[in-house]
Amino acid sequence: MSKTSLLWVTGIIVVLAGSGIWAWNRFGPTKSQSYPEITKGFPVAKTLDSSSNACDLVVRRYRQIGMEMQFELAANAGGLAPYNVQITQNGKVQQFSSLPHRYGTWLTIPKAELSAGPAQIKVTSLGQQGCETSAAFEFDGSIKDEIPDASSWIRHGSKDNWLDVRPVTKNGKLYLKDFGNYNDGRTKVVMIDGIAINGLEKGVEVKPGYLYSVTARWIDAPYNDWWNPVRNRSLRQQNLWISGKAPARENPVLTRIEIPEWFSPPTGLNVTFDTKFPEFQPIDGKLVMQYRLNNFVPSANYYNRGVRYLQNGDGDFPVSKMHYTATPNYFDDKDEKWFGQLSKQEVEAKAGVPGFGVYAFDFEFWNQHYTPEVKQRLIWFSEVIKRNHPEMYLMDYWGGGAYTNPHINKVGGANPKDFMKDYENPKANNSNFDILPNGESFRNLFNTTPIDVYPKPMFGTDEQGNSPNNFVLLSAVHSLRINKLIPYQKNNKFIFYGWNRYMPLYKDPIVPWNYQLTDPKGELIMNQLEMMPASQALSFSLFSLIMFDGYYLWQDAGPSGNDPNAYHVSKDGPGWGFEWYPTDGKTPESEIGKNRKSKGDAPAYWDFPTEYYVLGNWMAKQVEDVLKGGANRDLAFQLDGKWLEPKKEQALISIDQKLPFITSIVKGNQIVVLGVDSFQSPNANREVKVRLPDGTETTIELYGNWPSLYRGTLKK
Template structure:
């Protein structure tokens, strides 16, 4: 072998070896890697006295947030908490007894009232008497009023040193600020309403009267590698509602805005309260609103009195025509599709005869292939035909197999570009084979009378240059899918609905969100692993667009109605969940104390604000019912950067491809309802958009963040 060949082969081996090492470091497992917090630049307390050589208890850094003081403790011994704490200033002493402390949260004293200047703190361990320390810190009175008054905001979700977002008041303006800004050397990404933002550690100005979904993520790789479950990934999420200040912004518009009502005010407990606190209203004529009862002490009639048309069939004393049901594989004892494919027609029709009395019925045979084999399809047709024959007024649809044109879930970050689907308007047809006609002439084409499209929240990665994620395209992709379905001849008379869920279904072994709950008996903190919540802005958008442009929604819920109470939790060794942690205030009480019966039902383990915003959208749509019933839909032209954008066929896909606002309207006589959204702008930005109404008049609407904007008005002709 020549010398040059040896050099060439050696070089190739080095390149391949280097590439292999790079690939392993980039995509390989993170096992053995330790990521330690990179301390923020915070002031250090000065130790005055420490008579605790046995434990070396000291106060290190401290942080002042409004009237709250947080102190970082360090010691060489465990089991020290809880603590007795004294705050001494100018001879005056404030005492705090049995203050809890746990890993992940600094020692916290709330509602401290001090004067400007030097102040002492004495911390004495209850767990180890004699272990104590005294330190000095500076108190800043100018920060006492920096946080919005506690009665005017609600925050739920994670609670530790990794994410600490609060509303800050400055010059009568409100800013969301992350006081934690946790860094440990991994890639750190922060999102508001699933759009990446920067500068939250310094404060981002926001508007009151909205609920903000703040998510922070860490990964030891580029963020768009979040799919890689081998990497070290962490997530925190906080959901913050800021009450409206009672002042309605003046708009230079000939239209009247229908905004989130001022009476809407979430409470600070874990339950939602739309079923008792919302005004009563009848369902919008002709719409389907299928939900679940969330609070077990609230009667079903409260839901029907608040715009909901159907509740699940397990409810008692509910008329059968107001029941909905989603048939899972449990209907067939979880038997597989091969079993079903072998059933004779008479057996299938016998099964169909058992389905009676529901107002709405959906197929969700999720253990089967979503693209049915001819044998399975034939038997599902027999099954569905028998159900329709016995229940001619039932709303029947197939969630799992989908309507004729299933949601393509397009976005600009992969090969499913929105613009590539514009051609589907030229020859509207099914985009899968479930609706193909069988050789004997049977098909689904004349069986179902409801066309659903899936609007489950999508992943919040990959991120493009504007900070957008696939989830920002969910609404427009769903509108596109239902509009195609309505153009397919055999579905033109169907009702078109969104089929929704309130959270993101993990697709990549995603880490859970630690959801913090405080208990009083025993006193302590429960932390349950939960899924990422969808933004409230997205929930309200889905509700409004489904009811105004289409025929309503079905929002899935994965549990029965819950109880209430801070201590209403039952935890057994066999409990099925996504992880749990227990931090007793006395540092002693074992989690086994929760292995008990809860006679009135367990309380929720997360705040289901998305469902509440779906109902809020239902109420808002009710305010324009007179136009919706009998009105016709048309998209509107809008002006951006001096150029008018005329509505075109396939408008939802077109604006998604260009990441532009989507503006649509319902017209009835001289009445008009306008509904608009910008799914892609910054979650804290406001866009004043000039639109042209069908009578030729130009007016403006305001689009805030990714929230929907609803207006009504009167046309000139």
């Protein structure tokens, strides 16, 4: 080999080796790496006495959250909790007994009755005799009343040093503030309702009367690499509802259908819409399918609160008032190859289903694009069901309708401009609806068309902090509009098919959800999925009922009991793991749920999205007279001084240009107006001038990503 060739080969090897090292460092595994906290800015306590060398207990930093005091403890021994605490100021002594403490949190005094100035704390371990310490700290009297009373707000989700979001009042304004402000050198992205925001550690102004979902993510790579499961990723989520009502802008033309004053999500984890909501019958002509969530509340409560079809009925109602989703379990979890070999007689023998009001296929182990053999047998299967139950609403959730959701978005998804032509020539994009050689097809079998509105990943993000999840609503609106234009579906019912949580697609880390138990007393942490924003749940509900024919809200668990301590945990049990921190430091996990006082487990999470779905149902009920027989019409609106006239592909235009979407239902001289801005900051308040069909111009308000609903009377 010549010297020149050797140099070339050596150079190539060096370049390849360098590229490999770069790729390994950039995308390779880092889960085992440790990232200690580097958060700064918390005041440091002054140690006064730490007499026990056996444990070296010491108070390090502290923070004040209103009247709550938190102290960072450090020691060279474990098993020290719980603690007795004594706080002294100006001769006044406060005693706090058996306070719990665990790794990942600071010792917390929920309400310290102190005045401005220096104070002292003495911490005594109950886990190790003679282990104690005392320190001096400063109490800031100017911020002692900045946290609203605990009765005026609700928070559920994770609870540790990583994320600690509270409402703060200052100078007559309301803020959300993260008192944790945890940083460890990794990339950190904080979101409210799925939109990235900055400055939460300083406070972000918000409005009362709304529920905010705050998520914080850490990754040792750029945030848009969140898809990479071998990187070191962490996730926390807290969901906060704050009572109150912001002043509304007067509108002489339209009357706003507000979130009613009686509405609030439950303080505990059990849903309360099934008892707290006023009774109302389902909206005429609309389909609302939900699940019974409390086993101590009768099915009648659901049917009398806007639900037309219920799963898990208690036997007091006929199956015609129930919905059913057929999963692979219906065929004993056998695969599509087995199904594709069955004879027509064998298939028809398996189609003897009861006369449910709604029946959905969800054969999720099969390919969503059916082979001709599977398609033929599903046609035989469906024909028997339709023949036996002509009044049943039949749909294929797994295989989809004629036009499936392309999942259009501006952050790595399908390009909205590629679908504008679909309005000129609307046709199926789903091969399942192709006609078989024998002339048979699904085209005249399914009378209900679902579009999934499952929450999408909240990465990558663009410069406005938007993620794929911000585009779900408008992509679904577009998809159902095209479905409605396909001739053989014109008489179908068109619905949203939703879920209340985000199903991880990239082995995402799980949210450590906090439960405070009283029997046995302690802190239980169980890993849960990320909740969808309440604003999104209300939007899905309202748009499905105003523009289309309703929604199917799926649930992944059976009805819950009403004992908040009734959990069952086991290292070999289902789920994503748990941690147990008994207050006394010794009660074993086997005692959890042992003394349960109700049938069934307690709820696994705070299901506020379902509360907001039902709220949307109730709000839509207030305009039922216009919805029945009304026609859908998008409205012109003004942006930067220019009027934007609506086009038939308006949902796609709103996606492409990230615009508000404003539509209406018109019946005679009555109008219902529904608008949303899916892309603006979650605390932005936009006033949009709209033009009604009679030429009247008026203004509607769009707050954050929340939908706004109005009604009014047009000029004759």
